[in-house]
Amino acid sequence: MKISARNIFEGNISALTSGPVSAEVEIITAGGDKLVGTITQGSVASLGLAVGKPVVALIKASNVMVMTDGSGVKLSARNCLAGTVKKLLQGPVSAEVIIALPGGAEVFASITRDATNELGIKEGGPATAVIKASSVIIGVKS
Known part of the structure; x- marks a missing residue:
């Protein structure tokens, strides 16, 4: 496929x-x-x-939101997959964030470049994929 x-x-x-x-x-x-x-x-x-x-x-990937600090936040989204930012690829407008999950899977997210800066997303840092x-x-x- x-x-x-x-x-x-x-x-x-x-x-x-x-x-x-x-x-x-x-x-x-x-x-x-x-x-x-x-x-x-x-x-x-x-x-x-x-x-x-x-x-x-x-x-x-465009349907995946990224959260870096979920302390005290309850979401209606049923899928919150916590992991570590494996790779951050920044473009002039958007960015690709790859989050490595503890079980070995990876989640790809496509978000704005501004969001990566506002969230402080860095390779090796914690992040949660919200779907x-x-x-x-x-x-x-x-």
Whole structure:
């Protein structure tokens, strides 16, 4: 599969909570990270999703927010993946931040250059990737 999404996580469904319109899909990645995505019931059915099924979670880098100090902050975003800034590549307008997670995975974020300066993002420093559940696309291998 070739795709433009920079974040591709393989894992297994650990929980599936159904609602009248949408479902919440919890995935445990190979590195032990937990991701939560919300998708339609139609997608659950067409993909044949069930607990234990292997899936792929896709997230565009532009849908990843970066937080450097979350002390005392509660967020509605279901996915907060804490790690260390592995690489910071700055352009004149935007920057790419690569956050290494403890389980070995990497999260790519595309944010503004001003945000990297305001947040004090530095290679080797702590950072958390913040991803809304609605930004997680779930796929299965055929």
